[in-house]
Amino acid sequence: MKRQIPLIIVIGLGFLFVAHTFIPSKTSVDFYDWWVSWSKAISPFAVVLGILSLFMVHGTKIQRKAPNWQYSVVTLLALVVTAFSGFAWGTNEGTPFLWLFANVQMPMSATMFSLLAFYIASAAYKAFRAKSPQATVLLLAAFIVMMGQVPIGAAISKWIPETAQWILNVPNLAAKRGIATGVGLGMTATSLKILLGIERTYLGSD
Amino acid sequence: MNLFEKMKNIDRRYIYLVVALCIIIPLLIPFNSRTYVTDPTANLYKKIDSFAGKEDKAVLLSFSHDASTMAELFPMEVSILRHCFERNIKVFTICFSPPAAPLMAYALNVAKEDYPNLKSGVNYCNFGYKPAGLFLPIVLGMGDDVAEAVQTDADGRKIKNLEILKGIRNYDDLNLIIDFAASAAVFSWITYARVRFGANVAAGVTAVMAADNYPYLQSGQLVGMLSGLKGAAEYEKLVDVFAAYEDTEYPNGREFSPEVVKDTWVPIMSKKISYDSQGSVVQTNVDLPYKFKQARIGMNAQSIAHIMIIVFIILGNIGYFLTKKKTAEVS
Amino acid sequence: MLEFISNLVAVLLTLFIFSFLYKDNPFYRFAEHLLVGVSMGYAIPLVYINAFIPFVYRPIFLEGNFWLIIPSCIGILYIFRFTRNLSWLSRYPIAFGMGIVGMGVPMSMHSSVLVQMRNAMLPIDNINTLLIFIGTVSILLYFYFSKPHKGLYGKFTNIGIWFMMVGFGASFGYTVMARISLLIGRVQFILGDFLGLIK
Missing domain, CATH: 3.40.50 (Rossmann fold)
Structure with a gap:
């Protein structure tokens, strides 16, 4: 029963939504409005999951004095201070809350992802090998697209950006359409499996 | 150990240094470049x-x-x-x-x-x-x-x-x-x-x-x-060339035209002057604040960085094939 | 002055993260953990102000819509996710949200499959449309595993691989561009916004 009732809810609501999509009527609209108002009331509590998870992971580390537990104190302190600043002084422009976002969260988050530039350059040198004709074609297409995007490519010859656009518009389009259609069918199949109660992993294990 | 073997085993931090220089130098030494609009x-x-x-x-x-x-x-x-x-x-x-x-x-x-x-x-x-x-x-x-x-x-x-x-x-x-x-x-x-x-x-x-x-x-x-960033640079150019364009004939911007896109470019490092493909000077309102040319300035560094990546791939492959050839000869 | 201090903090934290390129170190770890905490802490007041107040507190306590106590209680069940014996209760809020999949089936079928199929069947009036047609069909057949890829059929599906390699090459080229752009953004921040060296 711990699984069956949630499954019945998914299947029941799922079919009502199928009906709602195809049958425009007042009942259908009322059902949708009801679902929306209930979903809205449920939604804020999802954030509790993230907070609890973070507190459990880092709280346990601190409690057990695990290696590098001091950094877990930084995480929890940062969480509490940021949240507190939002509650105490509001979330509008000019508040400490937004200062923390603009000068702490924003630069670090952007920098974290920019490290990938270094890694991709290192991989380009150490790993990208034209070991087969297919890999050679891949690298050649990449070279043309790379040069076609930058001003220096256009400065060398107008054919470079034009060839890059042709690659994107023709062979790339065909490749991505073939893959996307397969993915689309796969997604639809997965959704159908959820709707029919065959796919249940989203409910977690017993 | 020959040169290519040494290069193959180079410390990744030297590669990182080259990457950093390829981005920093073009940003510090600005130059004008054309943006191809797609x-x-x-x-x-x-x-x-x-x-x-x-x-x-x-x-x-x-x-x-x-x-x-x-x-x-x-x-x-x-x-x-x-x-x-x-x-x-x-x-x-x-x-x-x-x-x-x-x-x-x-x-x-x-x-x-x-x-x-x-x-x-x-x-x-x-x-x-x-x-x-x-x-x-x-x-x-x-x-x-x-x-x-x-x-x-x-x-x-x-x-x-x-x-x-x-x-x-x-x-x-x-x-x-x-x-x-x-x-x-x-x-x-x-x-x-x-x-x-x-x-x-x-x-x-x-x-x-x-x-x-x-x-x-x-x-x-x-x-x-x-x-x-390329898309952003293209859009920056289009806004300069059309929407924000100003002269006596077009005091409030002008309509999009594919011919004008092809022929006109905006030298981001100069002020109030733009040149067309024939080299004749065209007056525009281009006194561009940094924020409206940020992507195009970035694309200068992108040019150098793409060449760097291509050179890295080619060098890496030369080393790979030479080492492979040598191994085949020995065995 | 405040702007200088703000930028200084941002630059220092940026450099802390970059220091990882040399090797793992306490400055990087500090910044990494700080980022996780600030990111999570940032979401809490926003969700409280923009979701809890308007959709739970105001309708129930100020407008007297007591029916909404039921979904609120369902939402609270999320908390049981981390308990050993009652974690099954957290399935109820998940199940309620999952029902929307019924609407997603016909709509995503339309947008991701049908429209794409229709556009793959346009009249072949030039070499490019012919190439797109051959590429799409050969890739779709390449992923069809119920028939062995042998003989003429195998040769045709093999064409699909070449198209995919060009497609992956295009994606790779764009990925390089994306990663480099992110680094350019950070360098522009340090050299331009902070040091004022880019005009």
Whole structure:
């Protein structure tokens, strides 16, 4: 029963939504409005999951004095201070809350992802090998697209950006359409499996 | 150990140093470069421009990214806002994730600084952050009534009372949605706003996502697309050459023309002067603040970095094949 | 002054993260943990102000819509996710949200499959449309595993691989561009916004 009732809810609501999509009527609209108002009331509590998870992971580390537990104190302190600043002084422009976002969260988050530039350059040198004709074609297409995007490519010859656009518009389009259609069918199949109660992993294990 | 073997085993930190220098030097030593404008960018520009001065047409910008990809997406957001402000096009902004909210306000603030006469609620309106759980209700609701679906803006005002809403009821009027994302977020707009209500959808995406979107451009599900920093640079150029263009013949900007795009370029490092392909000087209003040429300055460094990556791949492969040949000879 | 201090903090934290390129170190770890905490802490007040107040507190306590107590209680069940014996209760809020999949099936079928199929069947009037047609069909057949890829059929599906390699190459080229752009953004921040060296 711990699984069956949630499954019945998914299947029941799922079919009502199928009906709602195809049958425009007042009942259908009322059902949708009801679902929306209930979903809205449920939604804020999802954030509790993230907070609890973070507190459990880092709280346990601190409690057990695990290696590098001091950094877990930084995480929890940062969480509490940021949240507190939002509650105490509001979330509008000019508040400490937004200062923390603009000068702490924003630069670090952007920098974290920019490290990938270094890694991709290192991989380009150490790993990208034209070991087969297919890999050679891949690298050649990449070279043309790379040069076609930058001003220096256009400065060398107008054919470079034009060839890059042709690659994107023709062979790339065909490749991505073939893959996307397969993915689309796969997604639809997965959704159908959820709707029919065959796919249940989203409910977690017993 | 020969040279190539030594190079093969080089400490990765030397590679990192080369990467850093290839980015830093071109940014410190600025130079002018031409920007080749692609069709997906030009199509988006034309679509937005077709709303110029119309009371019953508006653009909705949806911010679906966080600060991590701001380097690519922020310049395109500022350029599109600048275009709307230059051409008197109503523009709305919305986001469904908390980290996007300050980025959205920041983009609006940066773009509107140069337009002191613009008023929130009259020329533009920031709908603000709406919880993700409201995505579908708002996207589907706007198909019937924008004011009813969105209710309040970022300042807590009831939007149905705002002047900007005059003439804007549903997707027939809010006729273009541009989603800025580092993910496939735009497909939610295609799936719900386009399939159900026929809304026009466009994307401003990080370059990683760009190649995957070409089938949707060809099918018309996306009316246009800006791809990464290059897309932003292209849009910056288009706004300079058309929307923000000023001379005696065109005191308030000029219409898009493919011939002019091809022939005109804006030297980003000079002030108030532009040159056409024949080298004759054309007067423009180009006294560009850094924020309106940020992507094009970045593209200079991008040029050098792409060459660097290609050289790395070629060197790596030369080393690989020479070592392979040597191993084959020994055995 | 405040702007200088703000930028200084941002630059220092940026450099802390970059220091990882040399090797793992306490500055990087500090910044990494700080980022996780601030990111989570940032979401809490926003969700409280933009979701809890308007959709739970105001309708129930100020407008007297007591029916909404039921979904609020369902939402609270999320908390049991981390308990050993009652974690099954957290399935209820998940199940309620998952029901929307019924709307997603027909709509995503339309946008991701049908429209794409229709555009793959346009009249072949030039070499490019012919190439797109051959590429799409050969890739779709390449992923069809119920028939062995042998003989003429195998040769045709092999064409699909070449198209995919070009497609992956295009994606790779764009990915390089994206990663480099992110670094350019950070360098522009340090050299331009902070040091004022880019005009």
